[in-house]
Amino acid sequence: MTATSVAKLTQLLLTETGSRVVEVHRPVAYDELVLETRPLWRPRRVRVRVADRPVDAGDVERLGEAVAAAGDAEGVLVAACGAADGLAAPSTVMLVLPEELIARMERCSVICEGGRDGRAP
Numbered sequence: 001m002t003a004t005s006v007a008k009l010t011q012l013l014l015t016e017t018g019s020r021v022v023e024v025h026r027p028v029a030y031d032e033l034v035l036e037t038r039p040l041w042r043p044r045r046v047r048v049r050v051a052d053r054p055v056d057a058g059d060v061e062r063l064g065e066a067v068a069a070a071g072d073a074e075g076v077l078v079a080a081c082g083a084a085d086g087l088a089a090p091s092t093v094m095l096v097l098p099e100e101l102i103a104r105m106e107r108c109s110v111i112c113e114g115g116r117d118g119r120a121p
Contacts, residue, residue, distance in 0.1 A: 003031075003050075003052035003080075006050060006052075006078075006080045006101075007031040007050045007052075009105060009111060010048070010050050010078050010080075010101070011033060012108070012110060012111065013104055013105065013108055013111075014033065014035055014048060015035070016108060016109075016110055018037075018038070019035040019036065019037045019046070020035060020036045021033050021034070021035055022034050022035065022036050022045070029051065029052065029053065029059075030049045030050055030051045030052060030059075031049070031050045031052075032047065032048065032049050032050075033047075033048045033050075034046070034047050034048075034070075034072070035047075035048060037073075044072075044073035044074075045070070045071070045072045045073055046072060046073055046074055046075070046076060047063065047066060047067050047070065047072045047074075047075045047076070048075070048076040048077075048078065049063055049075070049076070049077050049078065050078040050080065051077065051078065051079055051080065051081065052080075052081065053081050054079065054081050054082045054083060054084065055077060055079040055081075055082075055083045055084070055087070055095075056083070056084045056087065057084065057087060059077060060077060060087065060088075060089050060090070060093055060095065063075040063077050063093050064089075064090055064092055064093050067092050067093065068092070074092050074093070074094065075092060075093040075094070076093070076094045076096060077089065077093055077094070077095050077096065078096045078101060079095060079096060079097055079098065080098055080101055081098070082097070082098055083095065083097060
């Protein structure tokens with residue numbers, strides 16, 4: 001699957017429950033989406049980066065800094081190509097590894113709604 005396909009499917013996963021994309025940035029190493037979510041009737045901004053290569057501690061640190069600088073509620077780093085062994089993230093950054101991304105895509109009715117075998121149309 002191409003990096004562009006992963007980014008598009010991730011955007012679908014993020015917006016399927018009502019979150020709204022308010023900004024999109026596409027630097028070389030990742031796609032970045034800033035979403036507005038509304039838990040408990042109050043808008044919150046969440047910064048999501050979809051990496052197109054394995055992520056490392058520097059990626060987590062840079063996202064945490066961007067979240068703090070922008071006043072976002074949290075950050076999500078989608079590591080579709082994996083992550084360095086033992087990589088940990090602070091409480092303000094959620095790290096989504098390939099296995100979790102795949103599981104979320106498999107549970108997404110919009111993606112899997114095609115045939116009886118669960119493949120997209």
